[in-house]
Amino acid sequence: MSNIDAHFHQLFQPKTPANKLDEKTALLTNRRTPTDEQIRDWLQSPEIKQWLNKQMMGITNTLKIEMVNTIIKNILDKPDKDCRVQYSGAVIGIDVLRWQLWASYKLPYASGLKAPDCPYTLKKHLEQRD
Template identity: 65%
Template sequence: MSNTDANFQQLFQLTSQVNKDNENSTLLANRLTPTDDKIKDWLQSPQIKQWLTKLLMGIPNNLKVEAINTIIKNVIQNPDKDYRVQFGSSTIGVDVLRWQLWASYKLQKASGIKTPDCPYTLKKHLDVSNQLPG
């Protein structure tokens, strides 16, 4: 019976890895290749600033803006590489496969860690920009 259980678990792990590889392949095939200006425009947008301001990361908003500027500089230099900036136990980063901003920080007065993804992705930004008149 234990052999069956071990085989089942191994089969499940392989399937999970295959699914993850397929997901990454699909994301890579459909990955956006934005210009430097589009990356800057997205990361400096009011929606990104508003999202960052709402995060209770334990760091001042001016450091959050500084982190975004550092991310912009580094992502533009190498748009195929994720980048992150850390301040103590708080981190802000960008996933360039999904073009999504994320954060990770310890909750104040709690033992948990929060790791939200920004819902305002580059794709949403470009969709909104294309709908604007002019």
């Protein structure tokens, strides 16, 4: 007889199983398919503009809005695909699975990157408008 527990492999399992595939499947199942007008209204909302203005991306606010307008054009053509626009070291993108805007940029006077998600999602936008 061996002294090794038959359930030894379970000792090294995470306490809370984080199965990304299940999460992605659940998101795909419950995914909203917004209209072009809903997407445009959300991405051009004052809340999105305000969030972008607060991001210290090293580019002008006008350029940030132009990047969002490019995202709108691309996302309306292919609403099933994530989209991102890059200018210099700044990137703005959209996750169509969660319908969430994000930004990525190098912090001024630092060696790290910052990549925040915008808290104002399409879901929140639609809930506010109802």
